[in-house]
Amino acid sequence: MYASVIVQISSKNVDRLYTYKIPDHLKDKIQPGSRVFVSFGPRMIQGFVIEVSQHTDLDPSKIKEIQKVMDIEPVLTKELIELSKKLADYYVERHIKVIEAILPAALKMKSKSVLKLSNEASLEAVNQFKQFHNDKINVKNLTMDDLKLLIPFINSKDIYEEKEFEQHTKMKTRRGIESNYLDARPSSRAVKQIELLELVENKGPMTYESIEEEGYSIGIINALVDKGFCKKIDILVERDPFEGRVFYEDKKKVLTDEQARAFKAINQSIQNNTHETFLLHGITGSGKTEVYLQVIEEVLNRGENAIMMVPEIALTPQMVNRFKSRFGDDVAVMHSMLSHGERYDEWRKIREGRARISIGARSNVFAPFDNIGCIIIDEEHESTYKQNERPYYHAREVAKWRAEYFNCPLILGSATPSLESYARSEVNVYKRLELTKRPTNQTLPTPEIVSMSKEREAGNTSIISRNLDMKIRDRIEKDEQMILLLNRRGYANFLVCQNCGHVPMCPNCDISLTYHKSNASLMCHYCAYEEPMPHACGVCGEHDLSLRGTGTQKIEEVLRDTYNVDIVRMDIDTTRQKGAHEKLLKQFEEESVPILLGTQMIAKGLDFKNVTLVGVLNADTILNLPDYRANERTFQLLTQVSGRAGRGDIKGEVVYQTYNEDHYAIQLAKNNNYREFFLREMEFRKLARYSPYYFHILFTVSSENIEDVIKASSDVHKEIQNHVSKSSIIIGPSPSPIERIQNKYRFQIILKYKSEPELFDVLHKLDTKYSINYQKTKTALRIDVDPEYIM
Template sequence: MYASVIVAISNKNVDRLFTYKIPEHLEDKIQPGSRVFVSFGPRMIQGFVVEVKNDTDLDPSKIKPIQKVMDVYPVLTKELIHLSKKLADYYVERHIKVIEAILPAALKMKSRSVLKLSDDASTIARETFKKFDDEKIDVKLLDMNDLKQLMPFINSKEIIEEKEFSQHTKKKTRRGIESNYLDIKPSSRAVKQIELLELVEESGPLTYEQIEEEGYSIGVINALVDNGFCKKIDILVERDPYEGRVFYQDEKKILTPEQQHAFDKIKKSIDDDTHETFLLHGITGSGKTEVYLQVIEEVLNRGENAIMMVPEIALTPQMVQRFKSRFGDDVAVIHSMLSHGERYDEWRKIREGRARISIGARSNVFAAFQNVGCIIIDEEHESTYKQNERPYYHARLVAKWRAEYYNCPLILGSATPSIESYARSEVGVYQRLELTERPTEQTVPTPEIVSMVKEREDGNTSIISRKLDMKIRDRISKDEQMILLLNRRGYANFLVCQNCGHVPMCPNCDISLTYHKSNNSLMCHYCAYEEPMPTKCGACGEHDLSLRGTGTQKIEEILRDTYNVDVVRMDIDTTRNKGAHEKLLSTFEKENIPILLGTQMIAKGLDFKNVTLVGVLNADTILNLPDFRANERTFQLLTQVSGRAGRGDVEGEVIFQTYNEDHYAIQFAKENDYRSFYLREMEYRKLARYSPYYFHVLFTISSEYQDRVIKAASDIHTVIQKDVSNRSILIGPSPSPIERIQNKYRFQIILKYKSEPELFKVLHELDNKYSKEYQKTQTSLRIDVDPEYIM
């Protein structure tokens, strides 16, 4: 038998399948999706089996054998193998890079699979195991006969497979004891020792914590060890990111007529085993999550699994709370703030069928289920679902492909759907389900617009308008809470010399440095360059330096000084550490902190009953970006954050502070009128020939040498122009909006097209060419299919 293997080398020259012979003793072991060690040139490297076949057209005498197998069970399902190839083709990516994106990081490290006895292994299993080893068996050292002996106990879970990692991730163990299985017992007077020994022999190895929970002291444990009845061991325990958390049962709620209608439509798709994409368009607070929960319950009752996607880590704590309270241990959680070990353990729970629901951000779309009953993407419009590093996949498209494979519904939920999704629902590609009311008597607050131009004309130079100031003081006096949004981190936007006008710039990027007061430094938000705050101008030497603009750090200081209250600030700087999101949100809620201040991460998904005021300190921060989605993102952000107010018994209020009060994105957000915004925005998209009227590909060419960038950009433009039809539109080459990042000059070309059957062939050829070109000139080409940002 032979295996087609993709090797773990990120090089375009070897981005293809290689044929290896499967040794006879491994024929029962190797399946599609298995990780293997193969000889590749002079070295041994890791590979993934993509296909197993009985024969080959190649000369068998020249085919190398597979050397080792790394797992008892394949790490990739057949569906995920198929998906990885589809993704690689569409997003112009190396196949191995996609496979590595699908799997948890722990599996990409040096690791080995070992077999261990489970706690409830039978006597026969223990005796069989001890023929090989007392503690653990290295899977790679087993031959076919060994596996035949062990396989019945592996299938019955009496012998379990574990991973041991040599990088970053270590086994999590706890001290415990196991019986030496002697034929004698402690003295009849040592009642506690006899009881504990019987418990250990009946239950298997126990940790000290488990023993103490049963009421036995450390002295009893030591007596059994000292007298030879038991021995101390390290017991491998599964890493649980929610260990110690208590989740109280959440009862199923009665659906409103609108919710019931949406549920019935989705249930019909589930019952009929048909794939449909539903756009669940519901205003903020309309109960989309309850629909998700009841749909998932329906799926679980059929013996199937569910994938639940959320856009931000900040949303995960409250969403996990709802799902854990409803479904308990059936829920696995996957997001980037988990350690490598925790992510691996959650992934393994999914793969082994011990979890039936996975919740998480973008990478959760690859959850290793083999029987998916529904996929849900909450806040489907969010840009975080698009990966901004290779491979540049969009989770929404991946979810659609997986839902088609399993003939199950895909549910896209949002109060402010992406223009593309809503357009598809208009023409019947997606089925739109509307939720126009909140389940309770709560009304959606109507925001009030405050012109900061008029505030300045009236002599108020503060970032807080007089109207918002009055509302903040009122909420503090009533012991109510508020959310204030400023989508700009740091203390001040930039530093300027009052004498000569010099602004300190990043030496690596064409962008001004942002002042951060917490460490008294100037920082670049693109390359992380940092330098101490200067005492004099770097150009003229004068000391007349002034900070301009305002970020969340400065606002936090102003709020504390002005109102003499505590403030919880949430931005990238305060949420770097593991668990920071949940800790900050918990502090805000449980300690009833008056003000939650943050960037866009606080604009969605949060549900606090005591929040009665939302203030947007500058509604224009996204509006002025040089990107065709700027208006859409402004509307979405304002609408989403407005929905955080008035979710309890007290009616909420919202204030937008802006310098562009007449802009349609702000006016329609005030009216909470998505459809009018959609129709107006579509007019501009059609006029400018942007999505959804056209598909896009963004080419970004970069090099440390400007002349090389210009030459390569011209060459790429010529190739594309020659190979696409005149119905398509090419913009550029031109400098990127930020021309230099990390000491590399950047030019870009935008391709707009409706139908180009040969386009992806051309894209792969360009990628191949510039993969080789990079080796010679260090000039790189980034091809972003369906880009989220044109910047």
């Protein structure tokens, strides 16, 4: 038997299957999806078995054998293997990079060389080996003097070298005991020993911690072990990211008529085992989550599994709370803020069938279920579902492929769907289900638009308008809460010299440095370059320096000084540590902190009954970006954050502060008129020939040498032009909006196309060419299929 193996080397040169012979003693253990160790050139490396076959066209005498298999059960299912091939092809990626994205990092293997004593070793060799006080010696720990002593015995084969392999993250164990089940008991006087022995025999193996919790001391444990009634063992325990949390039971709700119609349509697809994509278009607070919960209940009743996607880690705590309260231990959680160990244990719960629902952000789409009954993507419009580093996959597209494979429904939920999804629902590619009312018949707040230009004319130079200031003071007086959104972190946007106009720039990127007051530094948000806040201008030497623009740090300071209240701030800077999102949201809710201030991570999905005011401090932040989706993202952000207000018994209020009060994205967000926005924006997209009328591919060429960038960009442009039809549109090459990042110049080309049958062959050839070329010139080509941003 032979195995086709993809080796774990991230190089285009070896991005193909290699044939290895399966030795007789491993024939029953190796299956497609198994991790194996193989000899590749002069080294031993990990690989993944993709196919197993009885025959090969190659010369069997020249085929190497697989050295070791790492798994009893394969880590990749048949479906995930097929998915990895499809992803690698569509997103122009190395196959092994896709497999690495699918699997948790904990499954990565590491090897070490050890020295062991041969069974026929001489007495002299035995004595020399014993000086190291171990049954094996790690070669890495040996000094040159140690090696000199051992080399004669290695040459004589008394001592031999062997490779040992272990997983990056091991399963967690704790010390415990189990009964030896002897037909005897301790002395009748040893009452506690008898009690503990009977407890262990009834419960099975127990950890020392659990025994101590039952009231038995270490001395009693040791007495049972010393007398032979029990033996010490290592007991496997799982890392629980929600250890110590209590989840109170959440009862099934009675659905409204609209919710019931949506549920019925989706349930019919579940019962008929048919694949359909549903767009659940529901206003904020319309009860989409309750529909999700009842759909998943139907799936579980059929013995199938469910994947629940959320766009931000910030949304995970509240969603997990809802699902754990309804489904208990059937829920596993997968997101990047878990430790390697926690993520691995959650992954194993899914793979072993001990969890039937997986909740998490983007990578959760790869949850290793082998019997999926539905996939749900909440806030499906969010750009965070697109991976911004290799492989550049979009979770929504991956979910479509998986749902098709399992013949199950895919549910895309949003109050502000992406134009692409809504356009597909217009032509019945997706089935649209509408939720137009909140279950409690609460009315949506009607936002007020405040012109900040007029505020300045009236003499108010603060970032807080007079209208918003009045409403903030009113909420503080009434002990109600509010959410304030500013989609820019840091303290100030940039520093400027009032004398000569110099603005400190990042030395690695063509972008100004942002001031962060917490550590008195200027920081680049692209490459993380950081330098101390200067006391004088670096050009003219004057001390007349001024901070311009406003970030969340500065607003927090202004709010504290103005209103003298506690504030919870949520942005990238305050949520870097594990568990920070949950901790901050819990503090806001349980301590009734008056103000939650943050970037766009607080704009969606959050449900706080006491929040009666939402203020958007600068509605123009995204609107001014050089990206064709800027209008759409502005409308979505404003509509989503408005929905955080008035979810309890008190009607909510919303204030948009803007310098573009007449822009249709802001006016239509005020009126919560998605339909009208869709029609207006589609006119622009059609005229400008952007998605959803065209597909896009973004090519970005980068190098430290500008001449190499220009030359390579021209070459890529020529190659594309020679292989696409005249109906396609090529824009560029031209400098990227931010021309230099991390000391690399960047040029880009945008391809707009409708149908190009040969295109992906050309993309793979370009990727191969520049992967090889990179070794010589360090000129890189990034190919982003279906980009979210063109910056």
